[in-house]
Amino acid sequence: MENPIIELHGLTKYYGTVKAVDNLSLKIGKGEIFGLLGPNGAGKTTTILMMLGLAEPSEGQAMVCGINATRHPIDVRRKVGYLPDSAGFYDNMSALDNLMYIGRLNGIPEKEIVSRARSTMEMVGLGGEMHKKAGAYSRGMKQRLGLADLLIRKPAVMILDEPTLGIDPSGIRDFLHLIRQLSRQEELTVILSSHHLHQMQQICDRVGIFVEGRLLAEGNMETLSRSLFGKDSFAVEITVREPLPAAEQLEQQLLQLNGVTGVGIDAATVALSCHTDITPDIVRLFVQNGLNVTGVHKKEYGLDEIYHRFFENNVKKESFQWQVH
Numbered sequence: 413m414e415n416p417i418i419e420l421h422g423l424t425k426y427y428g429t430v431k432a433v434d435n436l437s438l439k440i441g442k443g444e445i446f447g448l449l450g451p452n453g454a455g456k457t458t459t460i461l462m463m464l465g466l467a468e469p470s471e472g473q474a475m476v477c478g479i480n481a482t483r484h485p486i487d488v489r490r491k492v493g494y495l496p497d498s499a500g501f502y503d504n505m506s507a508l509d510n511l512m513y514i515g516r517l518n519g520i521p522e523k524e525i526v527s528r529a530r531s532t533m534e535m536v537g538l539g540g541e542m543h544k545k546a547g548a549y550s551r552g553m554k555q556r557l558g559l560a561d562l563l564i565r566k567p568a569v570m571i572l573d574e575p576t577l578g579i580d581p582s583g584i585r586d587f588l589h590l591i592r593q594l595s596r597q598e599e600l601t602v603i604l605s606s607h608h609l610h611q612m613q614q615i616c617d618r619v620g621i622f623v624e625g626r627l628l629a630e631g632n633m634e635t636l637s638r639s640l641f642g643k644d645s646f647a648v649e650i651t652v653r654e655p656l657p658a659a660e661q662l663e664q665q666l667l668q669l670n671g672v673t674g675v676g677i678d679a680a681t682v683a684l685s686c687h688t689d690i691t692p693d694i695v696r697l698f699v700q701n702g703l704n705v706t707g708v709h710k711k712e713y714g715l716d717e718i719y720h721r722f723f724e725n726n727v728k729k730e731s732f733q734w735q736v737h
């Protein structure tokens with residue numbers, strides 16, 4: 413990575429004899445959305461606190477925007493916005509007034525404050541509800557207001573700790589979409605901590621899997637699944653209307669497609685393993701053979717499988733409770 417915005421070198425943190433973070437080295441690039449994934453107690457929050465200069469590493473260092481977070485915590489916090497799992501506001505003040513108050517505390521000039529606060533409210537999708545009291549906001553709206561609170565300070569990095577906790581499913585989808593949009597629009601680096609596998613999968617460019625203070629693996633979904641599942645990282649199952657007449661011939665044709673690593677035919681169902689996603693080529697071949705395709709089921713190994721693979725290889729399943737849904 414050429415110009416990482418965050419560089420962690422051998423970061424280690426002991427609480428007494430508990431090793432909360434164990435020799436963590438990681439680089440995160442500008443504009444990237446990086447997910448810290450792991451079960452309770454894996455060391456995600458401790459890592460975040462060290463990046464913010466709020467916890468002192470026992471060993472190693474955290475460099476954020478070129479600043480040593482431990483030595484210059486105030487400078488780091490000027491560049492980094494942190495959204496804890498629940499942000500606090502003055503319930504009796506309107507959301508806009510809350511935001512203006514925060515803006516003033518952060519030294520935004522008086523002549524800019526109203527326009528900055530209003531445009532930030534628009535940015536997070538609260539433009540129509542900025543005059544409502546913060547106390548009347550739903551959990552999802554409060555989290556958006558929390559984002560506005562960070563954005564008004566124009567951070568280079570946003571760190572969000574379990575940001576979707578307590579939001580309903582459609583609110584979660586919208587909130588994650590908003591984070592992604594903001595990150596792309598503003599070239600904002602976003603670090604998310606979560607144990608919600610599916611959510612992370614939806615928005616992260618890369619994830620790091622933490623277990624017992626150690627970073628077991630990091631990468632994008634494709635790299636992770638490839639490193640764990642080898643060449644067979646995609647699976648496709650095709651169903652046709654009638655049992656296949658010339659199964660062997662079809663099998664040979666499929667095996668000749670670039671990317672197919674295995675074919676299994678059972679009556680009217682064909683299961684294929686591939687090293688890249690070539691579903692369209694596969695379907696085309698079926699159609700060219702005059703076969704009536706009635707179903708295409710694509711299975712991409714997701715975080716669920718990635719985790720389970722880790723459990724099988726590295727840790728005992730019963731030690732952790734994943735929130736899989």
Ligand SMILES: Nc1ncnc2c1ncn2[C@@H]1O[C@H](COP(=O)(O)OP(=O)(O)OP(=O)(O)O)[C@@H](O)[C@H]1O
Nearest residue numbers: 427430431432450451452453454455456457458459
């Ligand atoms: N202030 C503290 N004092 C003592 N031990 C702590 C402290 N903070 C965290 N720990 C311990 O460090 C380990 C890592 O905790 P941490 O909160 O960083 O994990 P986490 O991955 O953020 O978990 P969660 O998903 O529950 O927030 C745990 O064993 C925890 O008990």
